Amino acid sequence: MKVAVISFEYEGNTFSLTRAGRGEFERRLLAFDGDVLTRTAGRALAVTAGCEVLAAAGIGILPIVAAHGGSGGAVEDGFFDEILAHVERRLREAGPLDGVFLALHGAMVCESHDDPEGELLELVRGIVGPDAPIASSLDLHANVTPRMVGNADILVGYETYPHDDVYATGERAARLLVRALRREISPRLAIRRINGFVPVIGGATAEGPMAEVRAMAREMERAGEALCVSYFPVQPWLDIPDIGICGLAVTDGDPGAAELAATRIVTAMWNRRRDFYLPHHTAREAVQDAAALPGPVLLSDSPDCVGGGSSGDLTQVLAALAELAPDLDSAVLIVDPAAVAAAGAAGVGARLTLDIGAGKDRRFGGPVRLEVQVEHLGDGRFSYDGGPMAGPSGNMGPCAVLRHKGIRILAATHPTYDYGDEQFRSVGIDWRQLHIAVFKNPMNFRNLLRPDTTWIGVSGAGPTAPRLEDLEWHRKPRPFWPLDDFETTPFLDS
Ligand SMILES: [Zn+2]
Structure with a gap:
């Protein structure tokens, strides 16, 4: 068996004036093909975990790219196009593949793309076809979109904030991928989003509302409601139209159960939205x-x-x-x-x-x-x-x-x-x-x-x-929480 490995991680912020091109990625991590393995070996990255899990399972790896650019304003279109062109060329050269492992942040924005990860996953799916499972790890602050979900089989978000489980998340995603490759499971992925943001400051997973959401996700997995439940309070500094807090679930062959689990976890976050506010000072x-x-x-x-x-x-x-x-x-x-x-x-x-x-x-x-x-x-x-x-x-x-x-x-x-x-x-x-x-x-x-x-x-x-109320929003259409209040839960995509 052979699985392609792609990592392309960047957290966008549309309120930032900075731009990220090749130089910003080179300063952190930018490696192609065989260099991917040497540059990521022994590190705490999700892509490192993915490669180690696949290798331990005796699965061949086709390393394509590892790119980490940190966080900032939009990624330059030219650099994004360069990475996608490389991915496309290497996937086409490789011939039939059994699956793809990706490590993505999930909240990238480019100068003229609001959903770059959706575009990347769609490209990958278009080349490897519908039967090769595609799995990715995501940051807890990913802006997960229906386009991403429509072109992946397994998506797993970090559990903790501060993020100290990046490697562990790569492992979780890769282990599910290995089970899917062996046809032990038939992953069904569902997304449910709500039209709002919660302040990052109140999002620690060791205490407060997110500790409860985290415990609930693990309990749902233990109870067999899903193989994997993820929650995304979302990178909130993205003034783009298609965004909101998100729940994701992967089940074994049961799309209805996945939808139910995703709905339960995102609703749990929404119900606690007021608890994310902490006292602040000038x-x-x-x-x-x-x-x-x-x-x-x-x-x-x-x-x-x-x-x-x-x-x-x-x-x-x-x-x-x-x-x-x-x-x-x-x-x-x-x-x-x-x-x-x-x-x-x-x-x-x-x-x-x-x-x-x-x-x-x-x-x-x-x-x-x-x-x-x-x-x-x-x-x-x-x-x-x-x-x-x-x-x-x-x-x-x-x-x-x-x-x-x-x-x-x-x-x-x-x-x-x-x-x-x-x-x-x-x-x-x-x-x-x-x-x-x-x-x-x-x-x-x-x-x-x-x-x-x-x-x-x-x-x-x-x-x-x-306080998200302190920013000027132009592209995200009103109403949305917390700028506006709602009488009923404002689900997106429904
Ligand atoms: Zn994050």
Whole structure:
């Protein structure tokens, strides 16, 4: 038996001004054909798990592509076309295949495609035919569409957020694929969607509404309602027409049961939608509150989450620190290639005045002018302790630590995904020794929390604004939750 392996992962954000082309993928992961196996071996990726499960089952692998571009604005059409052309060429050259394993994020957008994964799966199905099972792992924040479901047999979403089961999800999808290849099961896949979003900030799967949804999905599987039940609170920063929170189920030969299970799980999420809201503060309120508390206080700068697609150069929190608490020991990361270059030219120890931040995105506040001293210069390479990118893959490009009174500004050339505090530690900043530490994410900072850690959530406008009501929506037609309320459950596709 021979199975093709394709991974093409990217989380889109239509409120972000950034664009992702070949360079953004090359900086993280871009491998073709035989290089796919060597570049992904031993990693915590879903594609690694897929290859290992298939190999252990004695199934031949045709590696085609492994591409991971992180998160940001639209993927450039030219790069998307390049990947699809490569997939098409390799699948056609291969001749008859027994199945296909994919690792997708599920919430990619391109400059002129709202459903790139649907397009990719349709292409694959068109070549391998209706009888070769197609399985894919998906991120918990996938925007699963009927087109994706119509061109796949098995789709499995992550169980956890923060995401620490990327590899395990690849395993689950690949194991079901192996059973389908051996004709032990006949997978039937169903999707059910509801016309709304829930805030990411309240979506932790260890507590609150998503912990209940997660437990329910596992219970449904144990009770035999489905082989696999997945829930998708969806990447909410996508202003596209066809999107909503989603439930998915795979059953053995029973499409009616799959539909019922998908409906049950998405309804469970919808019924808890109000529980996803957490208390939030403006940047100024958060800094004032943090200054009044004993440190260390962790600020979650949700509106500028790089892992959710923001540019990492928003300045609301830096501006509030400089104005309200400049003498307290604090640290904040800002993407600013120009500041890094200026610091590099001046050298360690030099003093200079810089306009910091807001180089890419000035819609939510301008740069902050500060007199700083260059404390450290580095190449920006670091190692992730865990999560999907675990290992020495971190690369924020040349970086500089700039000191303004008590504030340490870690200026980076490229935006990078936050897992824990790896970026700060790589330049010698121990946030637990500070009064205030700013992390640009609404969720992964939880990886750092100890029982006694105080944290404050920052709200406000930005490409990853925690309150979806704070964004301007143009393409998603009204009404939709939470901008509008509904008397009955607003199912999509019904
Ligand atoms: Zn996610």
